[in-house]
Structures are given as structure tokens and as C-alpha cells.
Amino acid sequence: MTGEELHEVALTVNGTARTARVPARRLLSDCIRHDLGLTGTHVGCEHGVCGACTVLLDGAPVRSCLLLAVSADGCDITTVEGLAAGDGTLSPVQQAFAECHGLQCGFCTPGFLTTITAGLKANPEPDDEQAREMVGGNLCRCTGYQNIVASVHRAAELTRAAGLAPRPGAPA
Amino acid sequence: MKASGVAVMRAPPAEVWVALADPAVLAAAIPGCRHLESAGPRAYRFSIGAGLGSLRGEYAGEITVSEQQEPASFVLTAAGAGGPGTVSVRVRFRLTGGAGGTTVLGYDAEGGVGGLLAAAGERVITAVAQRMAADFFRAVNRQLHAGNVGAIIRRCS
Amino acid sequence: MKPSPVGYSRPHSVAEAVQALASLGPEAKVLAGGQSLVPLMSLRLARPEHLVDINRLTELGYIDISGSNVTVGALTRHAGLLASTAAGRAQPLLAHALRCVAHPAIRNRGTTVGSLVHADPAGEMPAVLALLGGSVRVASGRGDRVIEAADFFLGPLESALEPDELAVEARFPVLAPAAGTGFAEVSRRRGDYAICGVAVLASLTDDGSSIRQAAAAYLSVGPVPVVLDLTDAVAAQPAGDRAASYAGVRELAAQHLRPEGDIHATAAYRRQLAGVLTERALRQAVAAAAARIGGGRS
């Protein structure tokens, strides 16, 4: 078997222009983790069920294990590393997870953080049903979700208090 | 996985029997059959491209025919392996004369898939297998009588 | 769980796309949302030799509501269609069913036309297309053609597209006046493939007093979406009446459907669900129709 054809992929990741040369079959999750070295995005199943690999693609949550990197060429991507402010201040969602014990092993957490960040942007004041719906596509094996749902409400509170919208690191 | 059913073949049992024992007919009838060669008495080596839609795979393996009671019944055993996993199936065919020179071909198939197929394909395997069975009999019919397509009645247990 | 090697091209027009498909042959596959294809590739159950990525064909990202159809372009994502209030008004069943398609993150990327072409017997949108009697327009080097829903779904994961054809749009007929729709499904977990699902379309007499016609389409009970005419069981049943008995449809469904068992449900349980859900979806549909007529009057 001879070497595969490589394709140039240009992405804006957390506000920074990045490029990688990857074969067509490279999953976006692997490209982010291994080609770009942003290992905060985790891979829990590689068939699109667990949501640990969720990133924001042009502002919308997607499973990075269900995208080929080549197909995301030219897109704007926000990963967990892009959620905190430039000065390191935690985003309201991150703050809420710390306050509410919203994580245990932390492996699924990046997927929840990105999902909720986008979710609260679309719906800043979710009721309990909407809060659960917001995280309804992400698996967590540790927390029983109790404190994750609490974190969604707390994050909404913090966002309102700070009078700022949840930030994807880069403009959507 | 079990499947049984009945196919009406537009030819008398004797002809159907001959057709089903003919490698050329089998090669043309087995869905996706790339290659079929004799591997000793009542044994064939095959390679097929099987599956449907996105779910395709290359398989290679052996078919053996046993328990022959011409022209009433025989057992066909096929075992193959390919990228997506392993497939093994054992089919007992029963041939009985039907109205107007037809043959009622009853079959009871019992099979299993292994490897990747079993792990992730479970949801559609049965349906795929039944469709392949239907295609097989349709094709055998086509061989028997150009264009004449047997009515396939499926029952699943 | 990594895809096997695959070729890749990214056409910038439908013409380029169909030309690529024609030249690449049957082992090439179209990549749209990829929410079904990519996991199959990662599991190496699907090993296409080449991918034709249509995500740059932004001209196919449309939703057109004119005349008798909601027409959805091949690059319209589920989420986009779900968000379209106009589409929701013209054919409420689209939104009902789309809400049951996996999870939001999947709907953000997955395309509605793609889910039709994938022809998963457990998919919601194939059942919707089948119930509404919609169609799919496909393009190829040999020209365009329109495939009616009835001819579109051949078997599990098998649609009527030829290898060199690209599905460019799906047409969902708009909801007729005095008609309503309902959708009900049971899945093990929220967002999973349904164990059984039912979409119902019902129309009432002009005065809205009783049912004129009703039909259901089922997912996960056969190799393709199954459409069942419910009219005989419920014709002339009073509408909008809580006490009205639609139990007849349970029998009908039980008689006509031949679901199979799997690791999640026995065939008998599926048959039971088909009946129960048919009645539930029918109630929704009748109530919706009655409301429209009521709304129309006031």
C-alpha cells in the first residue's frame, strides 16, 4: 500500500487560523487532538453517541467524530480550550461546573461545556425541561447528570448576572 | 438469526434440482457473487460482494451441499469471512411439486454473523439476509425461465 | 475504529458532482452530513473507495415553500428545516418528526435528503416522505428524474438511486386544509432509533365534525417504511370528541404489520406498539385538523 494523498485543511480554531495536511479519512476529532494538539476534546465512542467530542462548528454543536477534517475545511471551530476568556477567566458554564460539582472524572465534560455554551446562547433562560433537553445528547457515566443540570441553571444565572452572553472563544 | 419461507419456482422439481446443483446457476443467482469454483464433490469456493447500501463487504468462503435426497431436499451450508466480519448460514431446502408444473421451494435458514457485523450491524442484518434470499430465488427463477419471477412469501420466526 | 483509506473530491457545482459520480463508479459515495455514513466508515462496515463531498454545494441549502410542496435541498440540515417556521406551518409533520431525529448535535449536521437516501428502516424522514406521498429529484449525467416515495425505498439502507445519481432535493406535499398530522414513537432512550414509530395524516369532513380519511406510515416495523390506509377503521368517527373510539386502528395495524423481533423488542411488542402509537398519532392528527378548521373559521 502506498502513501495516501494528503489534503490541506484550513480551520479557525478558538479564533486562531490553523492548518493541517491530512488524509481524507482523518476524523475531525483526530485532527483537532493529534494534528492540532488540542487534546481537551475527548473521544468516547467514535460513532456519534456519547457526545464527548462535541465542538462548535461555526457556533453550532457537532460531533467532531462524525465529521471528516477535510469536510470542515474553512470552518470556524470552538473547542473547550476556547471557552475561557483571553485572560483566563472561566466562562460562566465552566464556572458553574466547578461550583455545582458538575464533573467527576472530567472525560465527558468538554462535550457538555461546548454544548451548553451554545445552548445558553440560543436559550439564555432554560426551564428545567429545556435544561435537560440541552444536555440530552451527551453521555456521562459518573454524575448521574444531577449536578450537570444544576450547572446549566447556574451558568444561566451567572451569565445574566455578568450581563454577558456565553462565549464561544470566536465569533460564530 | 433464523428465517424460513417459501418460494414458488416456475419449473418442476427435477429441473429446479438440477439448476440448484449447477455452479453456473448458483454463481449467477447468489447476490453479488464475484467468483464460484468447484472445490471437490458438492463443494464450492466463492467470493462475493455482499451487503446493501452503505453496508457492503467482500466475503470469501466455502459452500457445501449435503443430505441430498433428490429431488426432495438438501442442505446447503455456507461459511465466509470478510472485512466486516464472518457469515455462516445453513439452509435446508424442500422441493415439492406445485400446481402447473411449478415447484414450491421451502427453506429454513439458520445463520449467524460474527465480528464487526454482529457488533454493530444487528439492527439490519435480518432484513438484509431476507432481501438477499429473495434476490437469490428471483435470480434462480430468472435462470429457469427468463423473466419469470417467482412470488416470494416470507415468514420470519 | 478508524475509516479505511478513501479518495476525496469536493465538487463546487451539481454538474461537477454528477460528473464525478459518473466517472468514479459504484464504489463512490456522496458525503453530505455524514451522520450515518461516517460512523459506518469508522466501524469499517462501510468502505467506499471514494467520497464526493457536496458540502460546498451551498446552492442546495434551500427550503422552498411554493405551491403544493415544501421542497428541501440536499444540503439543508435537519436543524435548518426544523427551525423553519414557514415549513412547519406548511407541513407540521416535518417538525413533529424532525424533533425525534437523534439529538440536536446530529441534526445540526445531518441532512434531511441524506437521511432519505440512506433509507434506514428506522429513520423518521423516510416514513414521513412515504406517508405524504412526496418525491425525490435526482440528477445525473443522464439528466434529472423524479422518484416517487412509493418507488424510492427498495430495502434496508437501499434507495432507488443509481450509483451515478445525486439526490438534489426532496418534495414534501404541504398539508391540505381540513387535514392534520400526528407523530408518535417509542425508543429505548430519548433520541435512539425508534423501536416503533408512526406518522399519521388525517383529514376531516369540511365541517370538521368527523373523519374523512386517515393513513399511517410506520418506521422500524419492516425493511422499508410501511404505509397503511386507516380510513376503513375510522371513517365517519366523530372528530375532536375526547370519547371518540379509534380502537379500530389498533386492530388494523396489528393485522397488517409484520414487524420482527430484535435485541430490544419482540415482534409481538412491536405489533402492540404499532397499534397503540397509531391511535395516539391519530388523536394528535384529528385534534390538529379540528384546530385548523376551528382556526380557519374564527
Added chain:
Amino acid sequence: MSSLFGARVQRVEDDRLIRGRGAYLDDLGADALAAAFVRSPYAHARITGIDVSAALEVEGVAAIYTHADLPDRLGQPLPLLIPHPDLTHGRTPYPLAKEEVNHVGEAVAMVVAADRYLAEDAADLVDVSYAELPAVVGIEAAREAADLVHPDVPGNRAANSVQEHGDAAAVIAAAPRRLELDLHIERSASTPLEGRGVLARWDEHAGQLRLWTSTQTSTGVRAAVAARLGLALTDVDVITPDVGGGFGVKIVHPWPEEVLVPWAARLLGRPVKFTEDRREHFIASAHERAQLHHVTVGFDDDGRIRGLSVRFWHDNGAYVPYGLIVPIVTSTQLLGPYKPDAYRVEFDSLYTNTVLVTPYRGAGRPHGCFVMERTIDAIAAELGLDRTVVRERNFIQPGEMPYDQGLMFQDGRPLSYDSGDYPALLAKLKQLIGWDEFAARKQAAAAAGRRLGIGLACYVEGTGVGPYEGGHVLVETSGKVKVATGLTTQGQGHQTVLAQLVADELGVPLGDIEVVTGDTRRFGYAVGTFASRTAVMSGSAVTLAARKAREKALRVAANALEVSADDLVIEDGIVHVKGDPDAGMSLGTVAVLSNPLRYAFDEAAAAATQFAGGGDLTRPPVAEDDEPGIEGRAYFSPVRSTFASGMHAAIVATDPDTAEVTILRYCVVHDCGRLINPRIVEGQIHGGVAQGVAGALYERMAYDEYGQLQNASFMDFLMPYVSEVPRQIEIDHLETPSPLNPLGVKGAGEAGVIPGAAVLAAAIEDAEGIAITSMPISPSDLFELRRGAGA
């Protein structure tokens, strides 16, 4: 400074993790080669040939290994970790299959390539020919033994074990009433979100191995790998990075990959990494839970249990590397808070051609609880008594503590409960869920066409088993405190809890304390993380170590301040005279003074050099019985386990049409002794309950008759989303301290999962009026039960 013991402190672990700066196994070793495995597609087969020639052609392939390539020691079967006298036919797998495969997923060949994609391409091209053998699947097939998994293991029986106190048979025969039940629990698995993984670097010059592995026991892996690779312990470091959940499956060691990867890294002179994917985790790690039980119970008209006899069959899968822990725990923990006059338990541990079985959170307790609680519910039904009344009448009373059940526990020591108050727990639970008011609510619901049911279950959980753990506490000259313990952490919040304990002992702020777990470079003696033992074992050890450091610090400060140590206190990192904050010095300064120096490397150090003056010139700088530095090392080894307890109750609604089960309320009362951090304990309960619900209603391993696992993916293995777990888990605590450790604590990690199947089976049975004897139960199962009952 107020005590942190019992405070709902925010976790110190979280900041890194929520920023995406965690370092899990696959986040490491960007320069490493990737390993992939060729795994058996057959449940049982002889390997008749392996052809790797085509695979070797794949570009980027560094090596492909089969059993034939393994050197002597490595070619042997993996160790039987926990030998038990009853385990007469223990069999363990080879790192790579030799001649025969015994379950789908067993590793046959190892491919090492430039990346995982290429490794999988090559693995696809390894051509293995098999001669299929009949597969033994399921407990019944194993018991019938028409076919054998291992030809030299008659009856597929790895072990037969019997324990008895009193003459159960006689007592049952003499009892006024008798019942027999058959109770079944299906397979599930730990399924942490992060699978297994291992990264190895071999330092050719130093002749040393550094291994990172996603494990629950780094010292265990270290010992096993050193032995297999013929290395000295001192030449092997094992480091546990962040671990994405364990729940039991990562206590098993060494996994084939854990010995093969470092061996290959040494051979190839390149770092090698294996990251298990999701499908591999389903077919190549471990499962748990499958057991079949036959119960015979004799009781009197008041519901008092006289004699109990349980015969059960445990499916241990293809191999038993972890011994008999699961069935032994079932057989001993089954008794829960009750005290039958006589008890006999006998089990067979049986081989099947399926993935091996090792502890999963609860480790045999959920099965035991299910059996005991279903039995008590059956007695209540038989006598027409309230289910809580029958339980009360069988409880061990607080005054009877410590209570010896007359059996041997999983640690080889007496099964003797240290403390607990079961009547008080039940009273709390009845209050919390409104047990006495439920009947009326159920009736009202029925009138409206809704089916409601309530159930409860009680358990006692042996936690904090030995043999020991240790702790090390070091005060740096900066005043920062470095703490290390050898066991590992998988998200339970150990760093936070251990830091809370040290902060209290040393009087330093939480932020000045750094806790390291599972790194053999920092602490070499340890056992591992299992059986809810960290708070008890490492908590106690670290506390004792901190006390030593404190005592030393006070002594040094007392000398420097020329006061009596008894007059000193440490507050906020300052050692000072009681009531006089100005008469003191920082712990950092004390650390400097504790280490007489010849060389000054900074201001602080200068104060400790030989010409700095001070000190008694007639005595040696370091006294004969003393050591430099402020540090303490201590070990904790309790005489036996602590026994936590709890009771759960749930109210469910069952849909008359679709047979779907909805949990309306789920209540927990819990007693794990003194609570170090209630927030963390509650988090552990939440997660446990979710796994309990999963095991009761959703998760099972669906093997077909050929030994193919049909749901080896998150598509069909139904791990619950938020939509499947109770909306609110209501928790109340009781604190009966354990007399067996300095903290009075008991374990809390597994508690939440234990009664799940028992509680929900009881609630569904109450709603449906149909006996529920097998779990998990799906809507389809319930529908079929209804059909069978003609309902």
C-alpha cells in the same frame, strides 16, 4: 481556622479539567507509535494459521507480533491475581492467543504502526484461519457442559464454594413456612467513558521503563510488568494520568496490552501507545453481573427468617484472572442488615466463551441485594405483611454491634459489622418517600387509569478492605505541602478529600496542598482503588502522616521560638504561640530550619547554614533519633473492613399500553460514617444510582447463541442519557462513625448502585402485580410478562 472535615468544599481537581487541560492517556505520547490488535471474530476456535505477509506491506507498519514472537516469560498465561483455595480450575489468557481463542475479541496479533489508522489497515490484512469450535454461552449451557470452554476443566467449573453458619437445611425444614425463588441478573459492564490505554517509553541508556496506564492500581501494574519483562521494580515507573472513569474494570491487571506495549517499546526503541476504542472495550475488557440464584427460605408467621439457603451459578466468562471476588462478595454481602438463624450459600463459578468477568461497581453486592430483598418481599407478600415491617423484624439491632455474621469476607477475615443503625435508616427512608401515604396515592392514580408502584431495598456494604495504604506528607521550604498516596483516582475527588484532611491536621490553606495519587515515583507501596476504600485507607494513612509532620514542625518551631511545643498552634500556615499570632514563624521557615545546610541558595536557606548561629553547639545539628526536613510517612492497615449501609426507595409509573417504566421518585438514605465532604459523597451516590437504574432498566450484554455480542456499541448498549435517570435523587444521611479508623469514616463510592435492581423490581412488581424475578427488565420484557400473566 475552622475545620474542613465535613465541609462542602469545591474540588481542587476541577480547574484543569474544565479548561481542557486534563491529561488522559491518549492525550500523552504524541510521538508514540500506535498499537492495534487483531481480535478473534469467533467465540471459540482453534487457530490453524496466521499470515501477516500482506499486513507487513502496509506503509508505516513497524512490527506485527503473534504469540510465536513472545519471549518465554511473556508467552506464559497472565497471572491469576487472587488465588483462592476454592478456585481449583483457574485459567487465565495468554497476552496473545496461543492455538485457541475463547471469546470474541480475544487478542490474536498486535500491530504497531505510525498511527492508529495505519495500524488498523494492517490489522485488517492479517489473515488468521480458524477452525470453529462449539461455543458455550450462558449459565445454563455452561452448567449443562455439553461442550467445554477449556478441555481440561470438567463441567466448565472453575470453582465451587460453600459457606454456612448453623444447619440451614435443618432450620428451614423446621420452619413454619417455606418459599423457593429463582432469581436472575444479566450481564452489564463498567463502561467508563474513557476506555483502557497504555503508553510506554523505554530509556535505553538508563535501562528503565516508564509506563503510563489508565488503571486503578499503578503499583499492581508495576509489579506485574516488572515480573513479565524481567525488570527490577526500581527500573519501572508506572504513572496514572487523569483517568476517565474506572468503576472496577481498570483494577484488572496486567491487561495483555499492559505487558505487550512496554515489551514492544523496548524492542523497537520507540515509545508505543495503545488506546482502546469503544468496540474493543465491549469485547476485550471485562463485564460483570450475570448470575442465576435459587433461594430456599424458612420463616415464621411473623416474617422472621429462620433459615436461608442460596445456591447460585456465576458466569465468569472465558478466564478468571481476578479470581472469585464477585461471587464471594455476593455470597457474603447477600445477608445485608438481616440475621437469619442459619445461612448456607453455595456457588459454582462457570466458564463461558464470553468476555471475562471482573468486578464492576458494587462487585457482586447488587446481585446479593437483589436476591435478599426479593426474598423478603416474597415473604411479605406470602404473609400479607407490609414490606417494611418484615424488614424491621429481621434487622440486626444497633445494640448488637459489632455483629459477626459467622462467615469469611472477601479479605479472608471475619464478616463482622463494625457499626450501623438500620432501624433508624428505615425510619428516615419511610419519612423521606412517604411510605405510609403511598397506598392512598396509588389508589387515586388507579382511579385515573395510572399504574403506580413503590419499592424499597436495604444493603450493607463492606468497604475499606485491606491490606493497607500509605501516605506521605512533606512541607516544602515554600510552605507548600506535598501529599502522596499510592492508590489511584478516577474522578472521585480524592485530591480534594485528602487535601481537606491534611489542611485540618497541618493548619494550612487548602490551596497550599498538592495531592498526588497513583505515581510509583512518589509512593511505591500501595494496593489500589476498589471496594470504596480510599477515604478509609488513604484518608487514614495521610492523616497519620500529616500528624507526624505536624509533631515534627511543632518540635522544630518550639526550639527556634524557645517555647514548649504544647504552647504552639498552626493556623493558616503559621506556627505561633497560642493566643499570640505575632510570636511565630511560617511553616516554610520551620521547614528551612529543620534541614541544617552547608550551602545557602537563597535568603531562607541562609538562615539554616552552619554560620547562621543559633542552636546548641554541644549537640549534633541533626539529633541521633531525628531526620532533616518536615515530613511524615505513615501506613494504615485495619484489622478488618468497615461496613457502610443504606436503603433506597422508588416510586414508578408503568404505562398500561407501552409497558414503559417511569421513575417518579427515587430516595436514598445513606450511612457511610462521618462525611468528609458531603458534596462529593452525594456526587458518588448520584452516579451510583444512575448506574443502578441503568442496570435495572437499560443495560445488558446481548450475546447470541454463537457467542457474538450483538450490542457492542453505544447505539445498542443503552447507557442512560439524562432523559433516562430520575429527575431528582433525594438524599438523606445518617452518620454512625466506624470505630475501626481514626476518622470514623466508611466507604461511599459504590453504595449508590447496589440496590438499584432490587428497588425497581419491587416497585414494578407493586405496580403490575406480576412477580419480577429477572433483571434488567425492558418494556418489551414487561409486555411479555403481562402476556404470560394474561394481563
